[in-house]
Amino acid sequence: MKRVRTWNRTLIVTALAATTWLATMPVDAADAPKVGQPAPSFTATDVDGKSRSLSEFKGKYVVLEWHNQSCPFVKKHYESGNMQKLQKELTAKGAVWLSVISSAPGAQGYVTPEQEKAFLAAQQAVPTTVLLDPDGTVGHAYGAKTTPHMFVIDDKGVLVYAGAIDDNPSSDAADAATAKNYVRAAYDEAAAGKPVTTASTAPYGCGVKYKN
Amino acid sequence: MGGSRAIVRLAVAAALVAGLVTGRPAEAIPVSAKHVDVELVADTAAAVPGASFRLGVRFVPEKHWHVYWKNPGDSGEAPRIAWTLPAGLTPGEIEWPTPERIPVGPLVNFGFEGETLLAAPVAVAHDVAAHAALDLRAQAKWLVCNQDECIPGGATLALSLPVGTVAAPAAPAIAELFSATHKRLPVASPPTVRVDATAEGDHVQLAVRGVALTGGAPPFFFAADREALDPSAEQPVAREGDGFLLTLTPRTAAPRTLAGVLRVGDRAYTVATPVAMTSGSSDASVSAIALAFAGGLLLNLMPCVFPVLALKALSLVGLSGAARRRVRRHGLVYAAGIVASFWLLAGGLLAARAAGAELGWGFQLQSPTVIAALAGLFFWMALVLLDVSQIGGSIMGVGQHLTTGDDDRAAFFTGVLATVVATPCTAPFMGTAIGYALGQPAPMALAVFTSLGLGLAFPYVAVTWIPALASKVPRPGAWMETLKQLLAFPLLGTVVWLVWIASVQAGPQAVGAILTGLVLIGFAAWVAGRFRGIGARAAAATAVAIAALLAFGIRPIDGPSAAGARTAEGGIADAAFEWESFSTARIAALRAAGRPVFVDFTAAWCVTCQVNKKVALETAEVIAKMKQLGVVAIRADWTRPDVEITRALQEFGRDGVPLYVLYSGKADDPPSILPQILTPTIVISALEKLESVELRRSST
Numbered sequence: 001m002k003r004v005r006t007w008n009r010t011l012i013v014t015a016l017a018a019t020t021w022l023a024t025m026p027v028d029a030a031d032a033p034k035v036g037q038p039a040p041s042f043t044a045t046d047v048d049g050k051s052r053s054l055s056e057f058k059g060k061y062v063v064l065e066w067h068n069q070s071c072p073f074v075k076k077h078y079e080s081g082n083m084q085k086l087q088k089e090l091t092a093k094g095a096v097w098l099s100v101i102s103s104a105p106g107a108q109g110y111v112t113p114e115q116e117k118a119f120l121a122a123q124q125a126v127p128t129t130v131l132l133d134p135d136g137t138v139g140h141a142y143g144a145k146t147t148p149h150m151f152v153i154d155d156k157g158v159l160v161y162a163g164a165i166d167d168n169p170s171s172d173a174a175d176a177a178t179a180k181n182y183v184r185a186a187y188d189e190a191a192a193g194k195p196v197t198t199a200s201t202a203p204y205g206c207g208v209k210y211k212n
Numbered sequence: 213m214g215g216s217r218a219i220v221r222l223a224v225a226a227a228l229v230a231g232l233v234t235g236r237p238a239e240a241i242p243v244s245a246k247h248v249d250v251e252l253v254a255d256t257a258a259a260v261p262g263a264s265f266r267l268g269v270r271f272v273p274e275k276h277w278h279v280y281w282k283n284p285g286d287s288g289e290a291p292r293i294a295w296t297l298p299a300g301l302t303p304g305e306i307e308w309p310t311p312e313r314i315p316v317g318p319l320v321n322f323g324f325e326g327e328t329l330l331a332a333p334v335a336v337a338h339d340v341a342a343h344a345a346l347d348l349r350a351q352a353k354w355l356v357c358n359q360d361e362c363i364p365g366g367a368t369l370a371l372s373l374p375v376g377t378v379a380a381p382a383a384p385a386i387a388e389l390f391s392a393t394h395k396r397l398p399v400a401s402p403p404t405v406r407v408d409a410t411a412e413g414d415h416v417q418l419a420v421r422g423v424a425l426t427g428g429a430p431p432f433f434f435a436a437d438r439e440a441l442d443p444s445a446e447q448p449v450a451r452e453g454d455g456f457l458l459t460l461t462p463r464t465a466a467p468r469t470l471a472g473v474l475r476v477g478d479r480a481y482t483v484a485t486p487v488a489m490t491s492g493s494s495d496a497s498v499s500a501i502a503l504a505f506a507g508g509l510l511l512n513l514m515p516c517v518f519p520v521l522a523l524k525a526l527s528l529v530g531l532s533g534a535a536r537r538r539v540r541r542h543g544l545v546y547a548a549g550i551v552a553s554f555w556l557l558a559g560g561l562l563a564a565r566a567a568g569a570e571l572g573w574g575f576q577l578q579s580p581t582v583i584a585a586l587a588g589l590f591f592w593m594a595l596v597l598l599d600v601s602q603i604g605g606s607i608m609g610v611g612q613h614l615t616t617g618d619d620d621r622a623a624f625f626t627g628v629l630a631t632v633v634a635t636p637c638t639a640p641f642m643g644t645a646i647g648y649a650l651g652q653p654a655p656m657a658l659a660v661f662t663s664l665g666l667g668l669a670f671p672y673v674a675v676t677w678i679p680a681l682a683s684k685v686p687r688p689g690a691w692m693e694t695l696k697q698l699l700a701f702p703l704l705g706t707v708v709w710l711v712w713i714a715s716v717q718a719g720p721q722a723v724g725a726i727l728t729g730l731v732l733i734g735f736a737a738w739v740a741g742r743f744r745g746i747g748a749r750a751a752a753a754t755a756v757a758i759a760a761l762l763a764f765g766i767r768p769i770d771g772p773s774a775a776g777a778r779t780a781e782g783g784i785a786d787a788a789f790e791w792e793s794f795s796t797a798r799i800a801a802l803r804a805a806g807r808p809v810f811v812d813f814t815a816a817w818c819v820t821c822q823v824n825k826k827v828a829l830e831t832a833e834v835i836a837k838m839k840q841l842g843v844v845a846i847r848a849d850w851t852r853p854d855v856e857i858t859r860a861l862q863e864f865g866r867d868g869v870p871l872y873v874l875y876s877g878k879a880d881d882p883p884s885i886l887p888q889i890l891t892p893t894i895v896i897s898a899l900e901k902l903e904s905v906e907l908r909r910s911s912t
Contacts, residue, residue, distance in 0.1 A: 035464075072355065072364045073289075108361045145319055145444075146287045169438065171289050171355055171364045200464040202438045206362050207287040207319040 033142060035162050035199045039153040040141040044100070044131040047113040047120075052098075052131060059155050061095040061187060065127065066102065066139065066208060068109030068147035069119050072171040073205035077148060078123050082176035083165075087126045090187055097127040102139030104211035109147065110134060136210040146205035152186045152196075161186035163201030245365040248273045248356045252348065252369035253329070255390040257383075258376030259301075259346055262338045265379070266390060267303065268331025269293055269352050269369060271324070277358045278323040281311035282880065283436055283472075284355075285443035286319035288362065291330060291354035298346050300337035304804060305880070306330050309396035310473055310480035311434055316359055320444040322434055329393040336375075346373045398473040398480035406455075407474065409487040411466035416441075416487055418470070421455035426477040433458055433483070435472040436880045471882035484882055486865045497656055500645045501663045507642030508667020516590070516706050517634045517668075519597070519699035524626060524672055536679075542623045543676030547669035549627020554665035557631070558649075558658055577635070577817040578853045580718040584726045584763035587710040589632065590703045591730050595737045597700035630668060646867050709819070714766070716816040716851055722766045729759035789835050794848035794857055799875070806877045808843045808902050813861060813871035816851040820888060821870040828890035837899045843874075876902050 033040050039062075043053040054062065065083070068074050077083040087097050101116070103109035111119070116130050133139055142151060142162075152161035166179035186196045242251035249272040256265045271279050271291070280288045295303045308330065311322040340346075353366040381387055401407065405422040418433055425431070430449050435441040445461035460470075471484040511517055524546075577583060642664065649660035707730070714722045736752035736759075792798065794811070802809050812829060814821035828834060838845055848857045850869050864871060864885065872886035872895075886898055 070361065072362055169284075169289060170292075171362075172353065202463055204284075204289070204438070205287055206357075207316045207321075209360070210317050212317065 033159055033162075035159050035196075037159060038157050039151070039159040042138045042141055044133050044138050046129040046131050047116050048129070049113065050129075052129060054153070054157070057096045058157060061090070061093075061155055061191065062153040063090055063095055063097045063183065063187070064142065064144075064151040064153070065097065065099045066144045066147045066149040067099040067130070068101065068103055068206060068209065069111065069116075070108050071147045071206035074147050076171050076173045077165060077176055078125065080173040080176040082181075083148075084123065084125050086181065086184060089184070091126060091128060093187075093191070095187065099125075099127040099130040100133050100138055100144070101130065102133045102136045102144060103209040104136065105134055107209035107211075108206075109209055134211070136208070139208055139210060144203075144208050146203045147208060148205050149203040149208070150183045152183060152190065154190050160190045160196050161199055162203075163198075164203045167201075169202075169204035241370075242270075243367045243369060245367060246356070246363045247277045247358070248279065248354070248365065250352060250354070250365075250367055250369060252350050252371040253382070253386050253389070254348070254371060254373055255331070255382050255387065256373075257380035258374045258378070259334075259336050259340070260376060260379050261300075261336050261340045261342065263379065264333050264335045266331045267295070267334045267348060267350075267371075268329045268390070268393070269350055270389065271328045271330070271354065271356075273325065273328075273356055276325070277356050278312075278314055278321070278325045279328060279354050279356055280321065280323040281434065282306075282308050283322055283434065283438050283443075285314075285321040285323070287316070288321050288323065288357055289355040289364075291352060293330060293332075294351040295332070295334075296349040296351065297334065298340075298348075300340040301346065301348075302335045302337075304333040304335070305806070305878075306332045307397055308880075309393055310398050310475055313432060313434075315444075316357075318444065321357075322443065327389065329389050331390065331393060340375055342375050342377060344375050346375060348373055396480075398475075398482045401474075401481040401483070405481065407481075407483050407485055409460075409470045409485045411487050414461070416460040416462060416466050416470065418458040418460055418474075418483075419452070419455070420458065420474065420476070421453060423455050423476050425449070425451060425456055428477050429475070431456065431458055431474065431476045433460055433470075433472055433474050435460075435470065437467070437471065437882065439463055440467045440470060440472075467882075468885060469882040471880065486885075488865065497659070500649060500660050504642065504645035504649070504660045504663040505667040505670075507645055508664040509670055511634050511642070511668050512671050514634065516703075517630060519702055520593070520626075520630055520633055521672060522699060523597075523696060525675055539676045541620075543669075543673040545620050545623035546627045546630075547666065547673050549624035550631050550669045551627075551662055551665035552624075553628045553631035554661045554668075555658060557635075558661035562654055562657055577713070577815070578717075578851065580714050580722050580766045581763050583710050583714045583717065583817070584722070584729060584766055585760075586632075586635070587707050587714070587726055588729055588733050588759060588763065590707045590710065592733055592737065593633075594700040594703040594707070595734065597696050597703070599697070600734070600737050600741055627669065631665070634668060642868075710817075713817045713851070718766050725762040725766055729762045732756065732759040732762075789839055789845070791845045791847040794846055794854075794860070796856060796860060799846065802844050803875055803877075808841060808877045809846060809875040810838065810843050810899075811846045811848055811860075811871075811873045811875075813848040813850060813857065813866075813869045813873070815849065815869050818850075818869045824870060824872075824888075824890040828892050828895050831892050834892050834895050834899075837896050841899055841902060843899065843902075874898055874902065 039054065041054045043051060046052050069078075074083075091097050101109060101111060103111075113132065116132075119125070120127070120130070131138065138144075142149075144151075148165050150161070150163065150165050151159060154160045161183065163182060165183055166176070166181045168175045168179035182198055182201055185198065189196045242249050251270045251272075252267070253270050254265055254267050259265055269291070273279055280290045282290045284290050293306060297303060309324070309328065311324060314321040314323055314325065348371045350369045351366070352369055353364070355362050355364050357363070382390070402422075405420070407421075408419045410417045410419070420431070430447075432447055433441075440462065442461045442463050447461075448459045450457045450459075458474075466487055469484065469486050472482075474481045474483045512521055645660050645664065649657040711723060711726055714726055732755040736755040739748050739755070740752040742748075791812070799809055799811065812821075812825070814825065816822070837843075848854075848860065850857050850861075861867060861869070861871060864873065870888050872888075872890065873883045874886060875881070875883045884898060884901075886894060
């Protein structure tokens, strides 16, 4: 009987190998950067005039939040307190939170460092810092489309989440509390060493007001 | 926003006053919000009981401002409209006009610049009192944007509509708006137009046939689902045959299904199609052939095939030197027998298809005569294994040394037998591959069936050709006899299952006939094993002939599926949970009414289906979840031939059961397809996805 089992096992192993081969056939997206690959490096000036780059946060989780304080979708998450709550929660766990403003000078959402500081104070927002990206260099490197558009980078510098902040693409502040927050879920799973269940979603919000 | 609220209140008050005065035409007061004027309008000046009319929200954005389509594209947000209508009025889904592609910097939005009407049909019940005026309300929320900024807005809109006995024309400007909007609605594509989607590498190819490319804007596909495609990606077009190819770019991975609107020139068609998956950069046929091979391999493990093959492997025990060469030849002839049988099956299936019959894999099991014959065959095989009979034992490799001159013939028919006993089983992957094959030209279909046969033959051929594997086959001994007899019992189990299928298909008479036939086969086997000579052979042959006649005499009965489906009025939430019979019209009606629908495509002869039913679909937790969400459960029973069900399966690119389809309550959502192997968790999480959509909608 033992050898019959061996024969049987050979069959199963062959079948499984065939199955695995079929299951791993590649289906990829065209968008850069890809989740599961190293996050693009960048250097930008923050609201305090300091030069910051992704490499200085190696070993930490980094959350990128594309930001435009005049966009109704961004207002939804700040006026409801949803964004600040997430900032407090994740930075308390050791993550770095970078808000990025890619609005071109003269376009909606473009702010001076002082205007942004006033906004942060008024909203009691607590990102690690805010990056000013009026040329859109960082925005284009990440393919940021909307405000908000969220990215989570793990402690090894790999992009583990890209997309919407949550699963309710509305501009209504009341929806923020009931929606499923993808960023929190991605951070929690990745930090626990698990694969991220929802790693890529369609971002929603206002278009990023890039320089033409 | 305070200003607009005051205006809304005024509008509502005015509408209420108007409503009290009978005989006055429809009246509404437009709301002027930031950058857009909004108004509730109807395509008639009087609602007629028993008829229906269209009610819509008219948006007039300022120049260069726009509102959005149901999928807003890269940014933005679709308008939301919640109706509040008097009793007796039932609104349908919003009919979204074909959107425009609005580039905003590097992004692309889908929406409407200029005057836009988002209207829905409203059914008026017979018992709505004439002379009353109807107070119609809509809570509208929208986002209006230009190239630089976006402004959210909202208003409660009101319209007072008199009830009359005949429809009265709406104001000319409004009537013109409804008629212009009607022309902008996408329509179902005519039967001459065919749209197929295939995933190829990073892209999805949309093949459109039967539509000539004309001048004007290039064709564009607007996906209904935000997550499906990258809105800003170009959609390169290439002429092909009597149509064209459109290359679409998914946001991440290629979606399973594509639903949306295809704009070609000044026409627009609604499209809903499954996306055929291919292996990376090559085409679908390679994938189907690979799937067929995997399916064939797995068939070896199915309970109907495994006993036969296990015995074949045992027949190799103790062979050496010269015998080994014979064994190799034996393996190849066996493979040839399998492949030839599959060709025969494929040929029959394709010929029947060409003659216009609606067939799919498993069709052979829709005939109770075939079921009876298979039951007889399995019963006989069990008798051989239990040593009641020796007739035909060589084919199964029982107690034979492979040294006789009948070698090749025995090997070939072992292959045939393996195929025949495999027919009641469908292994994973097989359904997809065969479904694909039957839609292809004959050479491709034959290639898939060949691959299936080779997959089935592979393990035995491997054992005969690779000495290392053959040496793993154990030494002969008394255990072989024990194992051989033990393997009779899975076969007897299969007989019980086949008899049960026949009882569903053809009722108690059939069961009586089949069981009588089995007794006759048992008698024949006993006579042939016990006595020698012409008389014994004649007696055995007569018994088998009578059994065959009994099998041919079985006629299917009309089952409960002929009974009509339940009417639309039946409330599922209150009634005990029950499965409705399949009807395409019923599903369409339920979807139009916003009800989520679960369809179970099944058959009594499909083991996977029966297992799924017991372990997942009919568990208390799944039923409770379906009840809670008001899901209407429909069972498409394919035990007997059914053209409507065959067509429905084909629409999902399938040619056999099981197939599980879940429609959300939203008419435009593409249906989700559940895996072929179900657990309660799989079903419940699929239902919960529906629930979260439901909650989201009710919270807005």
